[in-house]
Amino acid sequence: AIVVSALKEADGENRVAMTPDIVSRLVKSNYEVLIEQGAGVNAFYPDDAYTQAGAKVVDRNEAISQASIIAMIDKPSAATIQQLKAGQAIIGLLAPLTDQDTVKALAEKKVSALAFELLPRTVSRAQTMDVLSSQSSVAGYKAALLAADRFSRYFPMMITAAGTAKPAKVLVLGTGVAGLQAIGTAKRLGAVVSGYDVRPASRGEVESLGATFLTTSVSGAGEGGYARQLTPEETQQQQDELAGFIAENNVIITTAQVPGRKPPLLVTQKSVDEAKPGTIFVDLAASELGGNVAGSKPATTVTTDAGAQIIGAGDMASQLPSAASDMFAKNVQAVITYITKDDQLTLDVDDDVIGELLATKDGEIISNRLRGAMK
Ligand code: NAD
Numbered sequence: 001a002i003v004v005s006a007l008k009e010a011d012g013e014n015r016v017a018m019t020p021d022i023v024s025r026l027v028k029s030n031y032e033v034l035i036e037q038g039a040g041v042n043a044f045y046p047d048d049a050y051t052q053a054g055a056k057v058v059d060r061n062e063a064i065s066q067a068s069i070i071a072m073i074d075k076p077s078a079a080t081i082q083q084l085k086a087g088q089a090i091i092g093l094l095a096p097l098t099d100q101d102t103v104k105a106l107a108e109k110k111v112s113a114l115a116f117e118l119l120p121r122t123v124s125r126a127q128t129m130d131v132l133s134s135q136s137s138v139a140g141y142k143a144a145l146l147a148a149d150r151f152s153r154y155f156p157m158m159i160t161a162a163g164t165a166k167p168a169k170v171l172v173l174g175t176g177v178a179g180l181q182a183i184g185t186a187k188r189l190g191a192v193v194s195g196y197d198v199r200p201a202s203r204g205e206v207e208s209l210g211a212t213f214l215t216t217s218v219s220g221a222g223e224g225g226y227a228r229q230l231t232p233e234e235t236q237q238q239q240d241e242l243a244g245f246i247a248e249n250n251v252i253i254t255t256a257q258v259p260g261r262k263p264p265l266l267v268t269q270k271s272v273d274e275a276k277p278g279t280i281f282v283d284l285a286a287s288e289l290g291g292n293v294a295g296s297k298p299a300t301t302v303t304t305d306a307g308a309q310i311i312g313a314g315d316m317a318s319q320l321p322s323a324a325s326d327m328f329a330k331n332v333q334a335v336i337t338y339i340t341k342d343d344q345l346t347l348d349v350d351d352d353v354i355g356e357l358l359a360t361k362d363g364e365i366i367s368n369r370l371r372g373a374m375k
Contacts, residue, residue, distance in 0.1 A: 001030055001031055001032040001343060002031050002032070002068045002069065002340055002343055002344075002345065003031070003032045003033075003034060003066050003067050003068050003069070004018070004026060004031050004032070004033050004034070004067065004068070004069045004070075004071065004336060005033070005034040005035070005036070005063040005064065005066065005067035005069070005070050005071070006018030006033075006034075006035050006036065006039055006063070006070075006071045006072070007036045007039060007060065007063055007064070007070060007071075007072055007076075007080070008036045008037070008038050008039040008060065009039070009072065009073050009074060010074065010077065012299070012315070012318070013042075013073055013074055013315075013318055014042035014043055014318045014319070014321035015042075015043055015073045015317065015318050015321050015324050015325045015328060016039050016040040016042070016043045016045060016073070016321075016325045016328075016329075017071035017072050017073050017091075017092060017325070017328055017329060017332055018033065018035060018039070018040075018050075018055075018071055018329050018332065019040070019043075019045055019325055019326055019329040020040075020045055020049040020050050020052065020053035020055075021053070021326070021329070022329040022330065022332070022333045023035070023050055023053035023054055023055045024053040024054055025333060026333065026336065027053065027054035027055070029337075030343070031336070031340075032056075033050075033053075033054065033055040033056070034055065034056050034057075034058050034062065034063045034066055034067065035047070035050045035055045035056070035057050035058070035063070036057075036058065036059070036060050036063040037057055037058070037059060037060075040325070042321055043321040043322050043324075043325040044321070044322050045322075045325070061083070064080070064083045064084065065083070065085070067088060068088065068089065068345055069088070069089045069090075069091065069336060069339075069340075069345070070084075070088060070089070070090045070091070071090075071091050071092065071329075071332045071336075072090065072091070072092035072093075073092055073093060073328060074092065074093055074095075075092065075093065075094045075095045075099060075102050076090065076092075076094075076102070078102075078105060081102070081105045081106060081109060081111075082109075084106075084109050084111050085109070085111075086109065086110035086111070087110065087111075087112070088111055088112070089111070089112040089113075089114060089339070089345060089347065090106070090111055090112070090113050090114065091114040091116070091332055091335055091336075092114075092115070092116065093115070093116050093117060093131065094106070094113055094114075094115035094116075094117070094359060095115070095117065096113075096115040096117060096118060096359040096367070096370050096373075097117055097118075097259060097260030097369075097370065097373050098260060098289060100374060100375065103359055103360060103365070103370070103374070106359065106360050107360040107363050107364065107365060108363070110361075110362055110363045111360060112345075112347055112358060112360065112361045112362075113358070113359040113360045113361075114335060114339070114354075114357045114358055114359070115357065115359040115367075115370075116129070116130075116131035116132060116331070116357070117132065117259070117260075118356050118357050118358075118359060118367045118369055118370060119131070119132070119353070119356065119357050120224075120352065120353060120356045120357075121133070121224070121225070122224060122225060123352060123353055125353060126353045126357075128330070128331065128334035129331050129334045129335050129338070129353070129357075130331065131327075131328055131331045132177070133177045134324075134327035134328060134330075134331055135317040135324055135327070135328065136176065136177035136178035136181070136255075136317075137177055137178065137181045137327075138181075138316065138317045138320050138323055138324045138327065139178050139181075139255075139284055139313075139316035139317045140177065140178035140179060140180065140181030140182040140183075140185065140253075140255065140284070140316075141181050141182070141184075141185045141320070142316040142317070142319050142320045143178070143182050143253050143255075143282045143284055143313055143316050144170075144181075144182045144183075144185035144186045144189065144253065145185065146282060146311065146313065146316070146319075147170070147186070147251045147253060147280050147282045147311075148168075148186070148189050148191075148251075150280050150301075150309055150311065151168060151250060151251055151278070151280050152278050153165065153166075153168060153250070153278075154167070154168065154190075155167065155168045155170075155186065155189040155190050155191045156189060156190020156191070157190060167190055167191055167192050168186075168191040168192070168250045168251055169191065169192050169193075169194075169248065169249045169250050169251070170183075170186040170191040170192070170193045170194075170249065170250070170251040170252075170253065171193075171194050171195075171196070171214075171245055171246065171248075171249040171251070171252045171253070172186070172193065172194070172195045172196070172211075172252075172253045172254075172255065173195075173196050173197075173242070173252065173253070173254040173255065173256055173266050173267075173292060174196075174197055174254060174255035174256035174257070174266075174284075174285075174292070175195040175196065175197040175202045175205065175206050175213075175255075176197070176202075176255060176257075178255040178284055179195060179197070179253070179255040180195075180205055180206070180209065182253045182255065182284075183195050183206060183209050183211045184209050186251070186253075187209060187210055187211060191251070193209075193210075193211040193212070194211055194212040194213070194214050194245070194249075195209075195211050195212070195213055195214065196213070196214040196215070196216070196242070196245065197227070197256075198216075198218060198219060198220030198221070198227050198230070198238070198256075199220065199221045199225075199227055200215070200219055200221065201221065201225075203215075214245055216237070216238050216241040216242065217237060217241065218230060218234045218237050218238045218241075220234070222258075226258065226259055227256070227258055228258070229258045229261050229264070230264065235264060235265070238266070239265070239266065239267075239268050239271070242266055242267070242271070243268070243270065243271045243274070246267060246271045246274075246275060247271070247274050247275060247276070249279070250276065250278070250279060250280070251279070251280045251281075251282070252267065252275075252279065252280070252281050252282070252293075253281075253282045253284065254266055254267065254281070254282070254283050254284060254285060254291075254292035254293055255284045255285060255292075256285055256292050257285055260373055262289045262290045263285035263287070263289060263290055263291055263292050264292065265290070265291075265292060265293075265294060266292045266293070267281065267292060267293040267294060268294050269294040269295065271294075272293065272294055272295060272304060272308060272310065273304070273306060275304075275306065275308045276308075277306055277307035277308070278307055278308070279307075279308040279309075280308070280309050280311065281293045281296070281308060281309065281310040281311065282311045282313045283296040283310065283311065283312055283313055283314075284313050284314065284316060285314065286298050286299075286312035286313060286314040287314040291312065291314075293310050295310055296310045296311075296312045297310075297312045298312045298314050298315070299312055299314070299315050300312045335357070338353065338354070339354060347361060349361065349366050355367070355368075356368065356369060
């Protein structure tokens with residue numbers, strides 16, 4: 001049988017790449033599953049639950065050395081990569097477009113590295129494997145809840161004997177998968193919501209959720225349904241035009257990403273300084289690469305002198321760990337099913353999904369998109 005392992009993630013990551021439900025499905029389909037001790041604890045999946053589902057709970061060394069396929073959420077550390085063996089497959093968010101050292105280390109080890117960031121998202125066969133979508137959806141939902149929790153007033157309009165509270169005004173910048181989920185969640189909580197994106201195609205999706213679509217004079221549709229990187233002049237123009245929208249809202253949720261690039265700065269220091277006291281910024285793009293809001297810091301809340309809060313919220317999916325893990329594991333299962341046949345790893349580089357999802361195999365960079373991005 002093919003041996004699939006799931007490892008315990010680094011501190012601060014609450015998700016797990018394999019759930020008991022997916023274990024039992026894999027075991028029924030004749031896979032053997034190993035789970036590193038404690039891997040699911042932060043997602044409320046104790047070791048017992050995996051054992052009952054038919055997995056073997058083992059130590060890390062065994063989980064790595066016995067595996068044909070290793071499933072992870074985040075990229076492996078350099079130390080973990082050193083333990084891998086040629087021909088093993090590893091699946092996860094390996095950050096190939098932004099961390100070339102990891103890609104090179106995996107290639108040197110002759111590991112078959114499948115990186116979810118490289119999945120061709122418009123191929124319909126790949127949709128069940130789309131981790132970026134499943135995790136963005138969780139993140140957008142959680143971001144709206146976090147904003148509502150931190151905001152010092154109501155989201156909905158409240159009519160009471162003690163007076164009427166106005167609804168909160170929520171602005172979502174970047175209306176891809178996460179942004180749309182944030183809009184839907186904020187609407188359900190009763191806020192007055194507007195959305196903005198550089199892709200004009202986004203208008204219909206925003207309006208269908210009952211939110212107002214805002215535009216600037218900058219348009220930035222790029223390849224494959226993604227936004228392109230704007231020029232410095234366009235960026236400045238966009239920032240200037242967005243400043244007015246930001247000043248009128250109570251909550252600003254930002255989600256803008258351009259694959260493989262530093263996230264665009266949408267909210268300048270000046271916009272932060274001019275925000276109403278009590279404004280909540282939730283920056284879903286906040287990572288070590290930067291963020292959409294000036295001064296945002298990953299996994300930290302910064303309170304400004306003027307009383308705004310900037311929440312560095314790049315880790316939202318990890319903050320809803322059970323739901324996020326359920327979907328992640330389902331996406332992993334779809335990949336495993338796709339790359340195996342009759343107890344063999346197939347990994348057909350000529351397949352349009354696998355040929356892109358594969359960052360490295362046999363020491364080579366396989367994905368065209370990654371090859372184009374490698375220096
Ligand atoms: P993403 O996470 O890469 O980016 C989030 C949003 O930020 C996007 O909507 C993008 O347009 C926007 N953005 C980037 N730069 C910006 C800027 N300077 N100002 C304002 N907004 C900016 O995007 P995503 O959520 O992964 O989705 C990207 C696209 O892919 C969307 O069109 C989405 O509908 C599409 N998609 C398609 C499929 C599919 O066909 N199966 C699956 C998932 C997503």
